[in-house]
Amino acid sequence: MLWRVVRLIAGLVVGLALWMSFSDVWNAGLAAVAHPLFKLDRRIAESDLVAVGHTIVVQPTSTELPMATLPASELTYNVILVVALFASNRAPFSDRNMKAFAITLLVVLLLQPIGVLISAESTYANQQGAWSEAHYGNAESWIWLHAELFYRLIGMFGVVFGAWWVTADLSASPRPQK
């Protein structure tokens, strides 16, 4: 267990370094991937997403939609936990562990654009004053607010843990005999 803790801490340091180094570049890619999801909701569809440092700015292409800033980096740092958890596994550089890591990373990265959409809906439903009141009902505002809170407080880490737990068997199961 002690070595597992050491590997976890090493993974945390490496994950943090990677996240800090590539966060801004990643946010640009995230903005591009999340943009088509905004077409799902007509209220926020007429917009462009532009990554600015640690944030993604929703820039309106129509005059009606207000501008909004989303805390992009706060939606992506669960990748640090992915790296830390897979580094903590026995034989972290084995083919099986790397394969499980790749699958988990893919799941987490596919969910991040959805996190951006949830954050945008929550922002537009609750933080745009009269515009929010005109376009979102009370129940809908509440749902988006808690969808974002749940995702940011528990969900984004729960997904990492769930994917790691499921693929742990894959990374630990004995190699089939030839």
Added chain:
Amino acid sequence: MSRRQIGFLVRFALLCCIFYIPIAIPQVARFSVDPFTRGLAKLSGGALNLLGQQVVTMDTTIRGAQFAVDIRNGCNAVEAVAFLAAAILAFEAPLWLRVAGAIAGSILLELLNVIRIVSLYLLGRYHRDLFDMFHLAVWQTVMFGVAVLIFLVWTSRATRHAVASR
């Protein structure tokens, strides 16, 4: 993916949602999370005073002469406790073992959280440039990483107990 794994994940997700209720509903939070957060602020403020920081705790705010922190959801570790309790309670093991594991694990996480609050206050006061990184990325990841470690330690003991009692 095996049926057991699917069952575990479904129970884990459901319990995460259930444990989120005290955070989500203000009427419930008022009698559960809010008093707990005030107690946590007092405990952390006491620890800082022991370290000679001369802080005053008011409600959920710890205030010193040059810096202050306000403990809110996300900083009170209730989410990490909910995560750990959901994982332990979702695991197939005797009920008493799960309840004992969830309680002991939660206490450990909250003790770690006192260290987090104290360290964040000290970082905010002496190394303001590092505060945001530690507040957002480092400590939040550490809390969930430790929650997973506690879960792993507990599952290994629970599995050993199940084998021994067969």
